[in-house]
Amino acid sequence: MRRPSADYEFVVLGGGPAGLIAATTAAALGAKTALIERRLLGGTCLNTGCVPSKTLIRTGKWYADLRDGENFGARVPAGINVDFAAAMERMRRIRDRIGRKHSAPSLRGLGVDVYFGRARFAGPASVSVGGKILRFRKALVATGSRPLVPPIPGLAEAGYLTNENLFNLTERPRRLLVLGGGPLGCELAQAFSRLGCRVVIVEREPMFLRQEERDAAQILSGALARDGVEIHLNTQAVRVRRAGKEKRVDLVCDDDKSTVVVDEILVGVGRAPNVEGLGLEAAGIDYDAENGIHVDDFLRTSNPRVYSAGDACFEHRFAHIETASSRLVVRNALHGGRERVSALTIPWCTFTDPEIAHVGLYVRSARERGIPVKTFTVLMHDVDRAIADGEEEGFVKIHVREGSDKILGATVVARHAGEMINDLTLAIDAGLGLSAMAHVVHPYPTQAAAVRMAAEAFLAGHLKG
Numbered sequence: 237m238r239r240p241s242a243d244y245e246f247v248v249l250g251g252g253p254a255g256l257i258a259a260t261t262a263a264a265l266g267a268k269t270a271l272i273e274r275r276l277l278g279g280t281c282l283n284t285g286c287v288p289s290k291t292l293i294r295t296g297k298w299y300a301d302l303r304d305g306e307n308f309g310a311r312v313p314a315g316i317n318v319d320f321a322a323a324m325e326r327m328r329r330i331r332d333r334i335g336r337k338h339s340a341p342s343l344r345g346l347g348v349d350v351y352f353g354r355a356r357f358a359g360p361a362s363v364s365v366g367g368k369i370l371r372f373r374k375a376l377v378a379t380g381s382r383p384l385v386p387p388i389p390g391l392a393e394a395g396y397l398t399n400e401n402l403f404n405l406t407e408r409p410r411r412l413l414v415l416g417g418g419p420l421g422c423e424l425a426q427a428f429s430r431l432g433c434r435v436v437i438v439e440r441e442p443m444f445l446r447q448e449e450r451d452a453a454q455i456l457s458g459a460l461a462r463d464g465v466e467i468h469l470n471t472q473a474v475r476v477r478r479a480g481k482e483k484r485v486d487l488v489c490d491d492d493k494s495t496v497v498v499d500e501i502l503v504g505v506g507r508a509p510n511v512e513g514l515g516l517e518a519a520g521i522d523y524d525a526e527n528g529i530h531v532d533d534f535l536r537t538s539n540p541r542v543y544s545a546g547d548a549c550f551e552h553r554f555a556h557i558e559t560a561s562s563r564l565v566v567r568n569a570l571h572g573g574r575e576r577v578s579a580l581t582i583p584w585c586t587f588t589d590p591e592i593a594h595v596g597l598y599v600r601s602a603r604e605r606g607i608p609v610k611t612f613t614v615l616m617h618d619v620d621r622a623i624a625d626g627e628e629e630g631f632v633k634i635h636v637r638e639g640s641d642k643i644l645g646a647t648v649v650a651r652h653a654g655e656m657i658n659d660l661t662l663a664i665d666a667g668l669g670l671s672a673m674a675h676v677v678h679p680y681p682t683q684a685a686a687v688r689m690a691a692e693a694f695l696a697g698h699l700k701g
């Protein structure tokens with residue numbers, strides 16, 4: 237039996253970071269808002285992505301520091317055992333705690349009507365959920381993405397892990413093969429190695445993090461190798477066979493063939509947008525299975541009432557991009573805004589140790605656009621605080637338009653690069669030139685002084701020239 241319909245000013249499909257921020261922002265602005273989630277509020281980020289991975293990375297870092305104790309003047313007891321179950325238990329506790337603020341009661345307290353069930357467009361201005369029809373003035377599709385699984389013969393039969401079930405483990409796999417050397421693969425390979433697994437990582441390209449600068453990726457390779465990760469770059473996994481409890485994975489690198497034997501395989505080769513079963517055709521929303529929902533620079537779909545944000549429509553899949561863009565959707569959809577997503581300054585960070593963070597243009601992308609580039613680099617081993625902390629690996633590299641102090645982009649490789657990139661993001665966003673950054677006073681000693689040192693190098697060259 238069809239239950240009664242309801243009218244809303246704003247209906248949000250998907251309760252991940254993009255959907256949650258959009259729904260709470262819209263409700264705070266006084267719009268009658270509904271949010272529909274088919275599974276768990278918090279989406280990938282809270283349940284199977286950012287939060288559990290960063291929590292395990294922290295425990296892994298602690299064990300890595302402990303093993304390195306002698307470098308800090310500490311006597312380390314022999315034979316440190318990793319308590320994997322306790323690390324996973326801590327992760328779940330923290331996830332629960334962070335998740336509380338996204339619970340249905342707290343959302344309802346903020347004025348959002350929450351519906352659980354699979355959302356499907358019933359027409360250009362209505363969505364069905366659990367037999368109920370919600371009519372809307374504006375809607376947001378924020379249904380996120382899911383892991384891509386490569387068609388490797390035998391993989392499905394042998395069984396594999398993805399981010400969707402990895403964090404349910406209670407026992408440590410003795411040997412783990414990570415397929416994919418992007419941010420997810422590298423972060424988890426390092427964390428699980430530090431938590432005592434024997435990790436093998438396989439990447440098809442000749443370097444990790446293929447969009448990052450080559451020297452950043454090389455530092456990461458060295459760091460993973462030091463952590464004991466067995467690295468296979470330029471390598472494809474071509475077949476998987478199950479032998480009892482073990483999985484045998486055939487690898488090919490140019491003409492070389494080899495086989496690795498592991499207990500578990502973690503697939504981290506990319507993501508596919510969740511666009512199926514949403515009734516997008518009924519609402520006149522254009523999409524394709526690979527790139528997701530098609531949006532313009534205002535994040536509007538081909539249905540002028542409907543917007544999209546997050547992994548369902550973006551090439552770069554990061555929680556902070558999703559939240560920034562869904563705030564923009566609320567302003568555009570409900571308040572007649574004309575804000576462009578291309579105007580946002582978006583940094584990102586891979587949370588390996590050292591971290592690799594980037595904002596703005598890479599040198600190659602500036603050159604492709606015909607922009608002349610000059611780069612100022614400071615090595616972390618010249619930064620007093622990095623030396624004192626024993627965290628000397630990495631660099632700050634700032635690219636400016638040649639002949640000016642306009643910051644085009646920056647890459648930071650450092651233990652806390654994710655924090656250090658923020659000054660540079662602010663500068664680009666506010667239109668501050670690199671010379672202004674030379675005058676910023678930093679407390680002494682901090683690792684972020686590396687940014688000021690690069691700015692001073694710019695000024696020194698400028699004064700000489």
Ligand SMILES: Cc1cc2nc3c(=O)[nH]c(=O)nc-3n(C[C@H](O)[C@H](O)[C@H](O)COP(=O)(O)OP(=O)(O)OC[C@H]3O[C@@H](n4cnc5c(N)ncnc54)[C@H](O)[C@@H]3O)c2cc1C
Nearest residue numbers: 250252253254274279280281285355380546547553554555
């Ligand atoms: C292991 C891992 C680590 C990550 N680490 C980071 C990090 O450190 N920093 C960072 O910025 N990003 C990170 N990310 C990426 C980040 O998690 C995603 O970019 C972010 O979660 C995307 O948000 P979203 O709201 O677009 O989609 P999602 O988080 O995927 O949420 C979409 C929601 O929509 C729901 N849904 C789908 N279809 C329907 C339907 N028909 N009806 C109702 N509901 C539906 C889903 O159940 C889901 O809850 C990581 C990802 C992974 C996998």
